[in-house]
Amino acid sequence: METTNESNKVYLKQYGLRLPFVGYSCQDHFFEVDTVLHSWEILATLLVDPELYGIIISTGMPVLYNNTLYNCTVIILNGQIILIRPKMWMASEGNFSELRWFTPWTFKAETVDFALPDLIKCINGQKTVKFGDAFIETNQCTIGIEMCEELFVPESPHIDMSLDGADIIINNSGTYFELRKLSKRVGMMKEATQKCGGIYVYGNQRGCDGDRTYFDGSPMILCNGEVLSIGMQFSLKEVQVISATIDINRVKSYRASSRSFSLQTSLRPIYPRIKVDFDFIPVDSKPTEPVIVKFLRPEEEINLGPACWMWDYLRRSNQGGFFLCLSGGIDSCSVAIMVYSMCYIVCNAAQMGDVKVISDLHKILGLGHGSTYIPSDPKELSNLILHTCYMSTNNSSNETRNRAVMLAAEIRSYHIDFNFDTVISTILALFYVLTNKKPKFVAHGGSNSENIALQNIQARLRMILAYFFASLLLWIRSRPKSLLVLGTTNMDESLRGYLTKYDNSSADINPIGAISKNELRKYISFACDYYGISILTLFLEATPSAELVPVPKFLVQSDEMEMGMTYNELYVFGRLRKLSLCGPYTMFTKLVKLWGSKMYIPVIAQKIKMFFYYYGVNRHKMSVLTPGFHVESHSSDDNRFDPRQMLYNCQWEWQFEKIDETTKQLLNNTNNF
Template sequence: MSKIYNKSLVGLTTVNAILLVIIYVLYYRTPISNNDRIKTKLNVHKIIIDTESGKIAGFNQKINDDRMQVFLGIPYAEAPIGKLRFQPPKAKQQWNETIDAVNWPNPCMQPDQSLQLNNYNFSEDCLYLNIWSPGGNDSLKPVIVVIHTGAFVFGSASESKYNGLFLAHHAEAIVVTFNYRLNFYGFFYRSNMTDIVPNVGMLDQVEAFKWIHKYIRYFNGDTNRITLVGQSSAALSIGMHIVSPLSQGLISQAIMMSGSPLQVNELNEPEQVDKFWSNYLHYMNCYNTENMIDCVDSKIAKNRSRLVSMEMVKQLADDKLFVNIPIMIDGHFQPNNPIKLLNNLPKKNLSILYGYTNDEGSWIAMLEDREQFGTHIRSHIQSLYQAMSTAELFLNKMFTSLPINKTKIIDYYLNHLLKIHTTQMDMTTVDTIILHRIITNMLGDRYIVCPMEKFIDSLLATKILPYINIIGNTKVILEPVYFGTHSNVFGVANGWDPVTRLKCLPFLSYDFYARILNYSSSSSNMSSYKFGIAICTLNQLCLDFKGNLSRILTSIDRAIELGASIRLGPELEITGYGCEDAFYEIDTVFHSWQVLGEILKKNYKNIIICIGMPVIKDSCLYNCVTIIYNSKIVYIRAKNRLAIHGNYRENRYFKPWNDGTNGSISWFELPPLITEICEQKRVPFGDGAIIEIKDNVIENNDLQASLGVFRIGFEICEELWHADTQSNRHFGLRACHLVVNPSSSYWELRKLDNAYNHVRSVTSKTGGVYAYVNNIGCDGGGRLCFYGRSFVMENGNLLSMSNVLSDELFDEVSVTVSAVDPINIQQFRLQNNIPIRSCTVSEKFIKFNDSKPYENSSMLYSNISDVNTITIENCGFFKNWNFEIPQTNIAKNFVGLCPEEEIMRYCSLWLWDYLRRCIPGGIKGFIVPLSGGLDSSSVVCIVYSLCRFLHHQIYSVKNQNVIKSLKSILDIEAHELQPQDICQRLLRCCYLRTKFSGQDSYDRAKNLAQLVGADFQTYDLTDIYQKIIDTVPLGIKTKSTNDVTIQQQNVQARIRMVLTYYMSECNRLVLATGNVDEALVGYLTKYDCSSADLNPIGSISKNDLKRFMIYSKQIIPNSEQVLDHIINAIPSAELTGQDQKDEEDLGLTYDELSLFGRIRRGIYGTYGPYGMFCKIWNDRHADHVRQVFNGQMVEPTLLASKIKRFFTLYARNRHKQTILTPSLHTETYSPDDNRFDHRQFLFNTKWPWQFEQIDKMIEQILNG
């Protein structure tokens, strides 16, 4: 028995794919019935349906220009109250009065949940259904019966998301939803209460199906085409009905998402269900009462939340990691377990669509948001490990009652996912994201994926044939999809993937797995030829041509190994992006050609290689991508839009090619050294051409052959963000299948996924594949850290992304390959009616022949400015991808990062890149002047985070480059070192006290250093300080005591800087500890501890640092008490004593500094004093303003005084920016004077004109 696959669905957006599948299932799988048509009668206000049992009144509802018939709250059974409580539903008998079906029905009894209901009157009288119909008398319509989800705990057909109007209209089908008894009232069971029938909630569902079979023809519904649809527990219900003898003959087709009856198989024995409800009675304190039911009723009547909640299910089920309210084997609805029931089913033609997501475990494991997930999982695992000494025991608990070899599970999850080869794990050193991944994969596979696959496989054995199968890389909540609500889609629906099925191996037999592989190799793809796209994220170093070449060659070799047809590298990868004025040097361009020559000499075959490099043409320097095929240059693509914002200054070195709106190309004369290698003299140069591939390996009977050609368009970095440049033309006019974008995007807080979101939006509208390739790390430009996260997006869905997990963060070369099927793109564009206006483009071709490229072209010495297509014929790009993709090449889910994780990752990476590249200079680590305050403590925690990453790279990832570099730094093998051991050798902390220092700050500094394992040194500089004060008289030079005090503070601060450098022993990088808010107003001393070699926090706000320290409590073992003391301490420089407070000195709070900084330059605009006052006053009701002022209304006079104070300090101290230590750029309001924030540093600090305008505005405000 084999599965039939509809590969035309692959690549659609999830919404359209599901809708198309539903329509296909409904209309084309079963013949139209010849039942008599039942006419409806339309009144002015109501529609009357006259059935054999009585009349039902509904109403018309308009959608677009069509009228839909709606019936809400039709009773399908008698109210289950009185003697009918805990009894099977009693069918609705004939009724004399017309049923007024115009109001949403009562939801069944359930605990308080965050549901969007159209009726909040919870009641036991709830057995009602709703019908939406297109109306009309022309033909019978298919019927979609949607079962609501909610783990049998909560949910209702009255939820807004189950409004079937959209689906009924879009699919031209009858849509039915219904309520059924839930929770205590639907599934309560005690073995000693013979008058209580188990599973009455499921019997309600059966009764609803019977009603639909009997009456749906009166609504023009076809009883031979009834499709059940459900997700999660609703899919579980559908599986139960497939095997239940009570439901036979009631189901034609089914669509099941993320659920099957096997996932509750552990808890359906009567004794287990009895124990579940016994636990509930104990919880309610009703177990030993005379009448337990009355006791429960009375308590629920007072507080409905006493019903079983999702959180309570785990406890009642003896802390299983996830269960629904159990459906027991009852001898009636479920006479036996589902597998045994399947074996006794009559043969029938049942069509099933089933699917699940790649991230099922997240939905199971957590109710908190993703940022809290790591903490929850970490604590959960640690608590388990306190009771169990090995990973095997943990997994035994998780997979209890499964008769399998636990070793296989350990091998798979721990070896392949967590990459830890020991059963005794130190959970404190495991990355939060990795913990997230391993737990979600375990839970998803255990409770959703593998039970579902086993159920479907069992169905195959009974000849109940699932004719469509989608395994999703989508992360989607299914119910809103049915009704047209937008949903988050992270990925694309895939065909059969043997690697996905590999996860089920531990739970299933070997012969089962062998048959799966057989399916995948024989019938999974309508076309097995795919185009492999390799995105190569590189950590390059400016002007390190030898190292850069090595990393480029490594990436090409890996791309070929992984079956790629095209290799894409980042922008300017040969030179490094941050060469700055070195781009003026002719050497830089010359060496770039030499490196390209070395790549050409390798004679790579049957792969397109895109290399970023600078090129001089006609005395202008261009930022280019050189496209190579078979060691010949096909095309040099020049950048047409330059980045000149933020830290970018591309127009200082490069010229744009054209204006970016009308592409053009011309001939480029190659340097002699290249001509000698590749025997080419001229190649096309410019931005106007796409590459068109005509493949010679695709068989004529393969679907790919019908596509004709495969088109590739090119963008470079900045062009992505301009609507009038390339991507719209590539996709919308030229029908490109693939657009590639080599980029160099640097990290800024909270902007990590801007490119991802933008490309997702573009490709979801136009269709097509977009490959975005970014640099990673610090390439020598100093103040920037590129964030990697290269990705491939297809039709708005993510295929792959690099550097998602911290495993890859320190990789100098990261290669990810995605196999693209062009049929997906064509189908997406066809089915979404996306217009391709190729008729508006006059195509002019030039052919590339790798034997003698362009040499035989008649246009070799003619004008080719209007050529817009370069054709490569008789190539072998498309490869047969009917093989198991290597584990390292599986497309990764999108993983977003919270700001605290961003700081932890990219500050660590930035420091590591600096440190390892200083090894030739004898650098052995870092030194931090640790004061015990928040800022210096944050720097220490960042260095510890780096040590933690290094430990993981050594033990788990086994990154040889890291191991080699760390050995050179530490002078010892690091294999036996824990994170604290690495930190002890890598980090020195010095506490430099004076007579003004407090004991609390010393204790905080010492405790933190000991906590992370750092070398801690302390020195009292009071004698040195006092000697200077006594030796150098100041009385004749000053006029006030205050001036002397400031000078004395400055002396202390500067001594600390000198001593820190002395204690660095000339082999440690000195780390500064000043934040962006203090730098902005100059709350620092020139040449104090703000002066150092590097500053990892120099453009991070105090508030973000505080949040990072809170986050660090998850990362540093046993750190809560130590870090809480630091977090809760009042910020103080302690230059005049322990009572000195930073915010009092400033006259501003750190919240106000952060707000003013973002308004001066940042996310809220760019304003001077007067503009800032007007901006904040106009936004005084906005949350971001009210939060700063503690929710109070802003008073104009106070606001003005604070803004004047801010700009006075800013103007007075701007000169300090000119000498500040290079800091990692992280914020849009960074005051970095060197690159980002170009300002004068000599001001009229009184701002007379601007402040006068503020005063006039205040007067207007106060006078009304």
């Protein structure tokens, strides 16, 4: 990134993420001394690179000071380390756990001397550097440093920095993607520079960092409340450069015109200044005009986010493609379209000559170094990467099979189709030999235990068959490597526990694991028009069904009927549980106000009790759930985002009793009225 004024030019090269040498997702590797050592070694390569001279570089790395680990921004110029600025406010919610590894720097506007390691001393003879909260003062302007989470806290450092004269605030960030989150980031930076004036230069990590999250880039340059430049939110490019030309005098006049700003400057702390002999380079270009930021709709974000994440995961895992069980329902349909979106993006990048994408694609496909292959269209690439399968039993319908076949043909995935009743019969025959018993479905006079066991054996066999074919399909096609198995369980079903443990919800990764059924339906409606795939309307019209039990031809096994609640209701339960932090009773009181005019209060009470019962009894399934791509702020993934116990007292006696008492009181009040 670069910011300039009319007479001088400042280069502020950011590496666009908080910890570029090691990434944000190292987790407990931050405890290893090797991680810190290798970060210094990589920093050393920047110090000796003559091409980086004349540029102020801001990058991030973990640093040990007095045997305490800090998350730091390191500023270098012309082979010298100018400042090490430790982070003061840690991100320790959601998918972040910085306080587990790092200690916040609590000495506002203070610095100490830091003894540099020998490998740095050997490069330039520099023995010490200032460590702490300070400004970089050039010959023309002053630069302050804010770090990621510090933008989001109530008392952000940029306020005091601006009041003490920082013309430019730089922020190396590692903020992961969530639906609608970009508008929040833009809004906070616009507000910061509108209140305080000044230039804000923001860089953010991009891509999959080895975890469930995707960092969606979107570097920005703002001035006095206006966005002057913003990068792409989703892209296969690992590095993106944006620039803006800014008259520094705009900042000075903006602040001078605000009497409140001038009065509050007397109350600010005085920051230490690290003076550097750095001049701006004159340019003749006009100042950059503000731009209107166009935010993607949630359906567009769902179309691009999982696609970019899957591409990163595929190329880094050294596998040859994906295997997906197509059930004929909207969940597996959504995953198939997301892979098709990935093929669309990769194909465009390859045709535009992106050398890195082409090289990665050749490795995935097992092509030699001399290959010049570039896919002609997304469908051609889909046939090479996406392998789909419809696994039927006697309980499957022709409708779901036909939808799966049509979708596979439309996106040209490599598709197979078979019935595995003989495999089921073999297992049941073994059970009969050992026990002299034949389990039956409820429809045939069996018990509930028999019914569940017969459903689960179908679901779990699908998982075994999926991994078997994923291991060998590329071998059949005379290609090396194996396939990554994609999961198809949505967030609502996980929350309710409406899935079989170790069934075909068990996979390598799950692109829709943190997306609700409501959002998936909107996404498929969008994709129908965006990609011109008209058969997607058939998936929108179909009744969601597991098709695991025999039913009369004129009936359908309905997911919502079996769950005892609709997907719309599950969406509301999920948001209240996670975002509003509601237990059973608080959720009941809120929903009485929201639903009381259209739903009988005892029915509301019964639905909430049913939800929490199944939530508790099935919570253990979340501990082994396939890693899902993080999308929603109310994700139920307990491995990172939503850590809660996996064993509950599922009767919730105290809570449910209080709900029943309140229900009676409300009914009595209504009757008396």
